[in-house]
Structures are given as C-alpha cells and as structure tokens.
Amino acid sequence: MLLQAISQNTKILGMKTKIISNIIVCVFLFSTGAVYGESKGQVKRVSSKASLKNKVSTNENIAKPVVKPQTPFESALEKIKSDDSNIRRAGAAEFSRLRDKKAITPLIKLLKDKNASVRAAAIDALGLLRAKKARAEISNLLLKDKDERVRHTAAISLSYIGGKEAGESLVKAMDDKSAGVRYAAIRTIAVLRYEKAQEKLIKFLKKKDIKMRRSVINTLGKIRSVEAAKSIAAYYDDKDIYVRREVAKALGEIRDEKRISTLKKMLKDDKEAIQIEAAYSLAKMKDDSGLEMAHNLIKSSDRQIKQTSASIIALIGNEKSVKVLEAAYKAEEKANIKSLIKFSKERLLSRLKLKKKK
Numbered sequence: 001m002l003l004q005a006i007s008q009n010t011k012i013l014g015m016k017t018k019i020i021s022n023i024i025v026c027v028f029l030f031s032t033g034a035v036y037g038e039s040k041g042q043v044k045r046v047s048s049k050a051s052l053k054n055k056v057s058t059n060e061n062i063a064k065p066v067v068k069p070q071t072p073f074e075s076a077l078e079k080i081k082s083d084d085s086n087i088r089r090a091g092a093a094e095f096s097r098l099r100d101k102k103a104i105t106p107l108i109k110l111l112k113d114k115n116a117s118v119r120a121a122a123i124d125a126l127g128l129l130r131a132k133k134a135r136a137e138i139s140n141l142l143l144k145d146k147d148e149r150v151r152h153t154a155a156i157s158l159s160y161i162g163g164k165e166a167g168e169s170l171v172k173a174m175d176d177k178s179a180g181v182r183y184a185a186i187r188t189i190a191v192l193r194y195e196k197a198q199e200k201l202i203k204f205l206k207k208k209d210i211k212m213r214r215s216v217i218n219t220l221g222k223i224r225s226v227e228a229a230k231s232i233a234a235y236y237d238d239k240d241i242y243v244r245r246e247v248a249k250a251l252g253e254i255r256d257e258k259r260i261s262t263l264k265k266m267l268k269d270d271k272e273a274i275q276i277e278a279a280y281s282l283a284k285m286k287d288d289s290g291l292e293m294a295h296n297l298i299k300s301s302d303r304q305i306k307q308t309s310a311s312i313i314a315l316i317g318n319e320k321s322v323k324v325l326e327a328a329y330k331a332e333e334k335a336n337i338k339s340l341i342k343f344s345k346e347r348l349l350s351r352l353k354l355k356k357k358k
Helices: 002-063 072-079 085-098 101-110 116-128 132-144 148-161 164-173 179-192 195-204 210-222 226-233 241-254 257-266 272-284 291-297 303-316 319-331 335-357
Strands: none
Touching (some): 085 101, 101 116, 116 148, 132 148, 148 179, 164 179, 164 195, 179 210, 226 241, 226 257, 241 257, 272 291, 303 319, 303 335, 319 335
8 A cells, every 4th residue: 555655656746747847848948939039130130231231332332423533724624614704814824834735716715805814814825825826816906905914915925926917916016005015016026027117117216215226226136127227327326335235236137238337336335245246246247357356355254245255256266266265265164154165166166177178
C-alpha cells in the first residue's frame, strides 16, 4: 500500500514538472518572436530611411547642372549689354586688353551708345584692334561728336587703324575748337604721312601758338614736304629752342639740298642740342660740315648728344673718325652706349671699305 501510494505521488509530480517545462518553453518562444519582430521592423524602417536619403541625394545631383565658367571674352560681351554705362565702359576696356578681333562687331555697335565715356572706350578699343571696318564711322565721330573726349580719342585711334582714307577728316579736325583735338589730328597726319595736308599745315605755321608751331613743323618733316621746306627754314632762329630743334630735324627728313645753307647757319647756334641736330641733318644729305663737331660732342655728358654724334660719324666719318670712336668706346662706362659706339664703328669701317673698292 505504501509503495503504491509513493508511485502515484511520483507520477503526479512528473506530470507537474512536464507542464511547468512546457509553459517555460512557450514563454521563451513568445518573447523571442516579439523581439525578432521588433528588430525586423526597425531594420525595415532604417533601410527605408537610407533609401529615401539616397533618392533625395540623387535628385539633388540631377537638379544641379554643371555651370561652365565664362571666358574673359564672354564676360566682356555680357558687360557691354548692361544697362549700367560704367559696366558697358568696363566691358569695352576689357576688349582693349584682350585684343580679340571677334570684338570688332559688338564694339562698332557701341559707337552709337548714348554715353560719351562708353563711345570713347569703344573707339579706343577699335583703334588698338586696328579695326579698318570702323575707320569711316570713327572719322565721322571725329568731326561730329559733341563730346571732346570722343573726338580726341577718335583722332588718336585713327593713327593706329591707319589708311589715308581718314586724311580728309583729320585735316578738317585741325579746325576743332578743342586744342587737344587739333594737336591729336596733326600728330595722326604725321603718322599717316598724309601729304595733302601740307597746304593747311604751312598756313598753321603762322599761328602764334608756339606748341602748335612745333607740332606742325614736326608733321611737315614726317610727310617730307619739299613744298614746306622754305617756310620751315624761316624759323631756324626762332626764340623757342624746341621750334629750332624741330626745324633742324624736319629739314633733315625732307632733305632738300637748297636748305643746306640754313643748316650750316644752325651749326653756330648757341645750344649744342641744336648744333648736333643740324649736323645730323647735314650728314643725311652727305654733307660733312658737322663732322668735326661730332668728333668733339661724342665726349658730351648728354646721352642724346653722344648718340647722335656716333650716328653722324657712322654716316660721314673718315679714317680719323675710327680712332675717335675707339677712344670714345674705351672712355664710355655705360654698356648700352658702348654697344652703340661699337655698332657705329662697324658701320663706318664697312662704308670706308666700300669706298676704297670703288
């Protein structure tokens, strides 16, 4: 009986233990499932956020196209289209620096700009670009533009563009009310060597303006006006040293042998600068009246006088002149002057050899 009772109790205890074990297993499985589900949800949410971020980032890259930087030419082109006249002027100035021939057409359009500073800047740029296409319009502005700056710039620019087609406009501009425009026109006539201007230039010699006289004599020399030689020579003893100097230079450019006597008079001028210019002009006409003077003045402390003396000796020097140049070379300290003296000696020796062969 006792054994039977123990056996029954053992069975009941075993059943309870099994039930408790099953309950524990179920609780564990339920807990694990819940945690796994929550983790999986978090992974999905994180994944979705990352995916969305990548999409946004991709869209941003697509929405921002690569902007190509402007070239200096494109920048200047944009500026001349501005409503601000200062910016348009700056654009024209940039074209001056770039020296790109493609700028000629847009710059020509600026010649009609309402702002005078813009027109002047465009004219300057077209001059530096040697824009022959703009010559006629710039010549017109030289005579008709109301702004003095524009007319002055036009006269200067025509010297860069060149072509005697602008000559007549420049002659008319000699009567401009602005002295600056008149001087600029006369200088450009010299550059263009516009011979048809000589009649009016000769008349201008009689003006009381000393600066104008200097400029006119210089221009008549540059265009080598033989017709003007007599009128120029009349001022060989002018009170103004610079007028006299221009006379000596101009007569050397024109090379009218009838004026040799005037140049010999100028060898006696009280200023060495005039004497040496007269001697140089005589040398250009193969007259050696100023050679001894050149031998002496090559020792001058004045650089210009020294250089001119060396050039005279190269043109008309003799055997004695070779020794003069050698002595001057040894005494000279400045390298550039030494080089010039050496070159003059080489020219002289070459000329003397040719003379002996003849």
